[in-house]
Amino acid sequence: MKYEKVSVHGNLLVRDEPIAxxxxxxIEGFASGRFETQGExxxxxxxxxxxxxxxxxxxxxxxxxxxxxxxxxxxxxxERPESDVDFRKGHHQGLVSLVTxxxxxxxxxxxxxxxxxxxxxADFPLRGFVLCNDCNNPLTANxxxxxxxxxxxxxxxxxxxxxxxRKSIRHDVLEEAFTGYLCALEPSxxxxxxxxxxxxxxxxxxxxxxxAGMISLKRQVTKIEKQIxxxxxxxxDASMPSVVSAYKKRLARLExxxxxxxxxLGKTAExxxxxxxxxxxxxxxxxxxxxxxxxxxxxxxxxxxKLAFAERITYCRKTGLRTPETTLPFKVLGRxxxxxxGSGGPRIITSSFTPICYL
Numbered sequence: 454m455k456y457e458k459v460s461v462h463g464n465l466l467v468r469d470e471p472i473a474x475x476x477x478x479x480i481e482g483f484a485s486g487r488f489e490t491q492g493e494x495x496x497x498x499x500x501x502x503x504x505x506x507x508x509x510x511x512x513x514x515x516x517x518x519x520x521x522x523x524x525x526x527x528x529x530x531x532e533r534p535e536s537d538v539d540f541r542k543g544h545h546q547g548l549v550s551l552v553t554x555x556x557x558x559x560x561x562x563x564x565x566x567x568x569x570x571x572x573x574x575a576d577f578p579l580r581g582f583v584l585c586n587d588c589n590n591p592l593t594a595n596x597x598x599x600x601x602x603x604x605x606x607x608x609x610x611x612x613x614x615x616x617x618x619r620k621s622i623r624h625d626v627l628e629e630a631f632t633g634y635l636c637a638l639e640p641s642x643x644x645x646x647x648x649x650x651x652x653x654x655x656x657x658x659x660x661x662x663x664x665a666g667m668i669s670l671k672r673q674v675t676k677i678e679k680q681i682x683x684x685x686x687x688x689x690d691a692s693m694p695s696v697v698s699a700y701k702k703r704l705a706r707l708e709x710x711x712x713x714x715x716x717x718l719g720k721t722a723e724x725x726x727x728x729x730x731x732x733x734x735x736x737x738x739x740x741x742x743x744x745x746x747x748x749x750x751x752x753x754x755x756x757x758x759k760l761a762f763a764e765r766i767t768y769c770r771k772t773g774l775r776t777p778e779t780t781l782p783f784k785v786l787g788r789x790x791x792x793x794x795g796s797g798g799p800r801i802i803t804s805s806f807t808p809i810c811y812l
Contacts, residue, residue: 466545477548484556528554586769588615630774674714
């Protein structure tokens with residue numbers, strides 16, 4: 454963000470495009486789970502051409518990502534305890550909502566910091582996801598130079614105690630087996646129509662739940678406001694500095710919870726997308742995850758792995774790819790297809806899986 458002079462507030466923070474959009478997608482992607490780690494956020498920002506880089510090789514420091522994820526002014530709020538500035542709403546427009554920012558903080562605080570793997574690249578999208586059948590450890594990958602000087606890509610197990618230690622698996626053999634299974638996940642148009650009807654049913658149920666949730670949320674906000682009033686009275690009556698300090702910390706937390714609750718109420722009240730708009734994203738993925746995979750973009754490929762498969766895939770050098778465990782949406786579609794082949798027509802299946810709407 455950058456400062457810009459405005460008539461009312463003087464210097465005011467405004468969006469600095471296109472960097473503002475990159476940061477917004479980074480925080481929203483991390484909060485939604487599209488980026489599982491801050492390392493994935495780092496690689497995403499490095500792929501953005503206009504995002505400023507720290508090193509000549511086009512990489513950025515991990516600390517840059519850590520600062521971006523922690524800055525509250527990206528949510529439209531301000532806080533600076535060292536200057537006696539309590540948590541409050543700013544005059545500027547944030548890049549993300551306070552709810553999204555808080556979700557990202559919860560993910561950071563609840564996850565261990567993992568080192569960024571420099572060897573993860575588009576040449577080997579299955580590195581770390583496919584397991585060795587002999588030792589159940591993730592396969593690594595590298596480029597091997599032949600006697601003629603030509604480089605060839607291979608996957609291999611690098612566990613010293615494993616029977617398959619350093620025994621190479623041809624890159625095209627493993628990835629062709631994987632893409633063949635990925636293509637087989639594509640359901641028929643009939644099943645997609647059935648899925649759409651299931652989504653519509655879930656959408657209507659969630660709409661009813663949202664109304665009930667809004668009533669409950671209003672009650673929570675009212676309860677928080679009463680707690681704030683009670684704490685203010687206690688602060689006035691308190692005489693010990695340590696007690697006053699403890700009350701102030703509790704008050705700051707309640708104020709933040711109140712703001713988050715009010716923002717949730719505002720977001721729930723306004724319907725920003727229709728069912729048809731959101732379903733198109735989910736349908737595009739369920740109808741053909743292979744199309745996302747063949748894009749060649751590492752971020753999309755890693756997203757396909759997380760959304761289509763419930764666990765990592767095992768590969769055996771003798772028998773090939775083991776049947777992977779898919780996620781619930783593809784399991785439901787697979788059962789529909791099996792029932793259709795066995796009895797001549799699909800049956801209605803009720804399910805509680807959530808539409809994937811953020812791709």
